[in-house]
Amino acid sequence: MLMDAYVRCMPGDDYRGRSTRLDAVARDRGRAGSATRDPDSSGDGPRVSRVPESHAHDTFSVEGIDTKAREALLEAVLRDHDGVSAASATERNGTVGIHHDPDLARDDLRETLEACGLVVAPGDEAFEARRAAQFASARVAVAVLFGLMVATPYIAVLYPTRVEWLFYDPVTVAYLQSILESQVATHFFVNLAALSGIAFLVACGPTVRRAVGAVRDGELTNEVAFVGGVALLYSYSTLAAFTAFEGAVHYDLVAYAVVAVTLWTHFGVEDPAVDPATSGPPTADAAADDADEEPVAMTDGGQ
Numbered sequence: 273m274l275m276d277a278y279v280r281c282m283p284g285d286d287y288r289g290r291s292t293r294l295d296a297v298a299r300d301r302g303r304a305g306s307a308t309r310d311p312d313s314s315g316d317g318p319r320v321s322r323v324p325e326s327h328a329h330d331t332f333s334v335e336g337i338d339t340k341a342r343e344a345l346l347e348a349v350l351r352d353h354d355g356v357s358a359a360s361a362t363e364r365n366g367t368v369g370i371h372h373d374p375d376l377a378r379d380d381l382r383e384t385l386e387a388c389g390l391v392v393a394p395g396d397e398a399f400e401a402r403r404a405a406q407f408a409s410a411r412v413a414v415a416v417l418f419g420l421m422v423a424t425p426y427i428a429v430l431y432p433t434r435v436e437w438l439f440y441d442p443v444t445v446a447y448l449q450s451i452l453e454s455q456v457a458t459h460f461f462v463n464l465a466a467l468s469g470i471a472f473l474v475a476c477g478p479t480v481r482r483a484v485g486a487v488r489d490g491e492l493t494n495e496v497a498f499v500g501g502v503a504l505l506y507s508y509s510t511l512a513a514f515t516a517f518e519g520a521v522h523y524d525l526v527a528y529a530v531v532a533v534t535l536w537t538h539f540g541v542e543d544p545a546v547d548p549a550t551s552g553p554p555t556a557d558a559a560a561d562d563a564d565e566e567p568v569a570m571t572d573g574g575q
């Protein structure tokens with residue numbers, strides 16, 4: 273049956289609003305008008321409307337559901353498949369959920385989706401990619417948010433005392449200096465140390481892991497230099513803030529470095545959906561497989 277579907281679904285004009293493989297499959301199965309029908313209605317509605325308790329559930333990440341009409345049309349086509357009791361397609365997330373007989377293999381369902389002209393991502397890869405992308409976005413949020421929280425008190429208190437010539441009111445500068453010389457400064461620097469430290473460990477977590485791995489392997493990389501420099505600057509600032517060591521407290525530079533590297537990593541040089549800390553160089557077999565495999569569509573995760 274799947275081979276017949278492939279023969280019947282040769283691609284036509286694959287643009288929005290024009291005929292696609294999905295439209296061809298729907299016409300061949302008598303479901304061309306199912307996108308506007310009530311799934312629970314009688315007559316021409318879906319052949320099966322209830323999900324047996326023994327049925328399994330699979331979720332696919334797909335590319336090619338470009339309208340709400342085709343979303344409903346795909347659901348109708350899938351419900352008409354032998355062994356499928358229910359199906360739901362989400363155009364916004366690019367996901368398709370299918371309840372089916374346990375004897376119906378996931379690969380068969382994937383072939384059915386591909387026969388409709390959809391690009392289907394392997395389940396494990398899609399899940400890992402979505403999770404990695406979510407973590408990457410969270411690291412950017414942490415870096416920017418915590419960086420602003422560190423920069424604000426520096427702009428309001430510390431910078432005026434370091435560049436006094438920029439300020440016209442010496443009384444204000446003297447007041448700010450008195451704050452830094454009082455016991456309030458301890459709480460002030462504790463907050464800055466916590467914010468900048470958390471931002472570094474969370475936002476630059478993958479970078480830190482890669483740097484540690486490089487040091488363990490006896491390699492000197494840019495990431496080793498970055499992590500080492502930030503760690504030294506943080507330690508220097510901590511000594512200056514909480515001991516008798518005389519020096520400037522540079523938690524602001526730590527925060528700025530974390531924000532810059534995080535943004536560059538996320539938007540500049542790497543795919544945020546891949547964590548290089550957990551992926552090694554591709555093998556020759558893997559490279560050959562990737563060359564033969566069709567493009568994989570990544571979604572924003574969630575149904």
